[in-house]
Amino acid sequence: MTEMFKGVTAIAFDLDGTLVDSVPDLTVACAESLQEQGLPRCSEASVRSWVGNGAEMLIRRALAWALDDQPSEMQVSEALSAFKRHYEANLTGNSRLYPGVSDTLTRLGERGYRLALITNKPYQFVPPLLESLGIDAHFEVVFGGDSLPEKKPSPLPLLHLCQQWQLPPQQLLMVGDSRNDVDAAHAAKAASVALTYGYNHGEPVEDSQPSLVLDNFETLLAYLPAKTEETIQND
Known part of the structure; x- marks a missing residue:
């Protein structure tokens, strides 16, 4: 060996x-950002299947799930900004x-x-x-x-x-x-x-x-x- x-x-x-x-903390930030956009909150299980390609791709996947459609660039930008704010506030809570x-x-x-x-x-x-x-x-x-x-x-x-x-x-x-x-x-x-x-x-x-x-x-x-x-x- x-x-x-x-x-x-x-x-x-x-x-x-x-x-x-880090998924528990990513889930909190993702769910909060979706809720701010008037969309349903996501589950930890879903986030586990979405992570791995950076924050923007995580948000694109979350929005596509919540909207049951592809998001607009404005929706991605707004949700990503919210996600970063919430993740910074919950960076180490449960990771x-x-x-x-x-x-x-x-x-x-x-x-x-x-x-x-x-x-x-x-x-x-x-x-x-x-x-x-x-x-x-x-x-x-x-x-x-x-x-x-x-x-x-x-x-x-x-x-x-x-x-x-x-x-x-x-x-x-x-x-x-x-x-x-x-x-x-x-x-x-x-x-x-x-x-x-x-x-x-x-x-x-x-x-x-x-x-x-x-x-x-x-x-x-x-x-x-x-x-x-x-x-x-x-x-």
């Missing part, structure tokens, strides 16, 4: 559905780390891996959420969905990270829970790990053909041994 990612020296993580279950996340991030850092966060969530929400969960110090670099001109499934965030860290993509591992993460890794020619417990619109994440599929976050440790200085230089 420890040979599978032998050349990897850096790991990029997705956030929602990978490190944290929780998945089991083993904090300890695993700590141990990966101790093993010599450089850690980054690449999420499609708007950047304004990311630092306060990471800080509230106590995992902000693990990441050298954090990209939100609006940090660069393109977001996942575009490979741009991964390639930009590789350029910033002066790494070939073959030394980067993308860890996420959805097709967006795996497709971005494929396009960047990086390895990928897909976690089965996250948000992938009801589609089995293994259908995206990641390098490895895991049911538990802490199992990553079995595939990522300590990186010695000599190993890093040889890679």
